[in-house]
Amino acid sequence: MRKILMYRWKAYNYKDIKFTFEKLGYEVEEVYQDLLNYDVDEVFAEKLRGIIRESAYEFFFTVNYFPLISNVCEEMGLLYVCWSCDNPLISLYHKSVFNSVNRIFLFDLTNVEEFKGMGAEHIYHLPLAVDTNRLDYLFTNSNDLDMYKNEISFVGSLYEKNSYDKMEFTLPDYLRGYFEATMEAQKDLQGVNIIDRMLTPEILVELENYFELEKSEDSLSDLNLIFSVTTLGFKIAEKQRRSILIELSKHHDVSIYTNSNVADLIRVNYKGSVDYWGEMPKVFRGSKVNLNITIPNIKSGVPLRIYDILGAGGFCITNFQAELPMFFENEKHMVWYYNQQDLYEKVDYYLHHDTERNRIARCGYEHVRENCSYEMRLKEIINKLL
Incomplete structure (x- = not known):
């Protein structure tokens, strides 16, 4: 079975997304941690490195964008996929947005064009959804x-x-x-x-x-x-x-x-x-x-x-x-x-x-x-x- 890693937090649509990935045939492994800082938390970063080393994941998925996770995925060579439900994401305005492993999906087309104009690659427009x-x-x-x-x-x-x-x-x-x-x-x-x-x-x-x-x-x-x-x-x-x-x-x-x-x-x-x-x-x-x-x-x-x-x-x-x-x-x-x-x-x-x-x-x-x-x-x- 294909396996993905998901960061679980209090996003409203998190459960719908997790359920749908499972419906599509993915095994979803969750990781949870309260983040006081979106880009610097070495203890959590090391925890993620350990999890990624232990198993083969197709990609790491989050609702909204987390620079820390993007940087760990870049270091470990794992695709990082995110889909925004809030806008604009202040966390996106970060050097990590240029990481090659990123696949970023934003529901606001204005932001997609903005980041493409900044030179960020693999940024796509994806509207939201309902179950x-x-x-x-x-x-x-x-x-x-x-x-x-x-x-x-x-x-x-x-x-x-x-x-x-x-x-x-x-x-x-x-x-x-x-x-x-x-x-x-x-x-x-x-x-x-x-x-x-x-x-x-x-x-x-x-x-x-x-x-x-x-x-x-x-x-x-x-x-x-x-x-x-x-x-x-x-x-x-x-x-x-x-x-x-x-x-x-x-x-x-x-x-x-x-x-x-x-x-x-x-x-x-x-x-x-x-x-x-x-x-x-x-x-x-x-x-x-x-x-x-x-x-x-x-x-x-x-x-x-x-x-x-x-x-x-x-x-x-x-x-x-x-x-x-x-x-x-x-x-x-x-x-x-x-x-x-x-x-x-x-x-x-x-x-x-x-x-x-x-x-x-x-x-x-x-x-x-x-x-x-x-x-x-x-x-x-x-x-x-x-």
């Missing part, structure tokens, strides 16, 4: 689906623990005003990211006085990347999500499933957090309208939440992303909006048109079942390795 068979089995064997019925629901973080709030009042008034204006402008732009253009060389030079850039010796990341992703990106996501939920709750029954602080969402029904495997699909199945609000850090790609909603047979309204028309049809598989006013009008329309809404949900489910399975995606990966 509709697992979800169908879950629904067939559940007797509590009525507990998860909602008019409108959103499942996800509100990112209130973002680093911008911690540093905001250390900034001079003019810099704080500049970033506030940037975030307000970005907040209602769908499928377009202006943050990079707003972080001009002059602004970045000034920002260096207030923002401490922490990175490893081999990191290729810079202040522009770190600040736009880990600081502004999360703060914009918080602003977008809170403003949408507050406005929708003025006219509709809105529920949120989250670990975040919802004290300001007075009219929104707080339903607590839900387990990704057993509960979240029931929310998607039971809600008339499921919202997807993509974090701006995902520049063009289709996030995992959309596949999860459609795979559960749910009706999805999402902000526009540049790659959506590559894989889906608007108002056939889901509905996308171009600004917040457009969202409010479409939510109102589809709540009052049950037949259309249910037809779109059914078409979306059938589309991902036929075209977006983990088996299809992993076969694409394996074919690239031949």
Whole structure:
């Protein structure tokens, strides 16, 4: 039997990927270790070298990219295969991205082109996936689906623990005003990211006085990347999500499933957090309208939440992303909006048109079942390795 090594961590889709590899005839051996540092941990590196010496593996697989693992595989001559579910991966901006053993699959085409432009080889575009068979089995064997019925629901973080709030009042008034204006402008732009253009060389030079850039010796990341992703990106996501939920709750029954602080969402029904495997699909199945609000850090790609909603047979309204028309049809598989006013009008329309809404949900489910399975995606990966 063909054998692969997988690094196990808390990626949402890890179990689906592992199960699918086994379904395709691979023996999967797992290795687990809490990583405090993605590129330097000599104890873990030596542990990996020992495991690789003891057996013959076709490749080492991870969800997302780990420089330490890439470097060990380069040293040991073992193919290193990864598939991203987050974007952008700060860990990818690292000298190890040029290792010859890498086979890197990214769901965001913008990042694929970026790294190809940097000279990295064996970088491929691979959209995300969903296991509709697992979800169908879950629904067939559940007797509590009525507990998860909602008019409108959103499942996800509100990112209130973002680093911008911690540093905001250390900034001079003019810099704080500049970033506030940037975030307000970005907040209602769908499928377009202006943050990079707003972080001009002059602004970045000034920002260096207030923002401490922490990175490893081999990191290729810079202040522009770190600040736009880990600081502004999360703060914009918080602003977008809170403003949408507050406005929708003025006219509709809105529920949120989250670990975040919802004290300001007075009219929104707080339903607590839900387990990704057993509960979240029931929310998607039971809600008339499921919202997807993509974090701006995902520049063009289709996030995992959309596949999860459609795979559960749910009706999805999402902000526009540049790659959506590559894989889906608007108002056939889901509905996308171009600004917040457009969202409010479409939510109102589809709540009052049950037949259309249910037809779109059914078409979306059938589309991902036929075209977006983990088996299809992993076969694409394996074919690239031949």
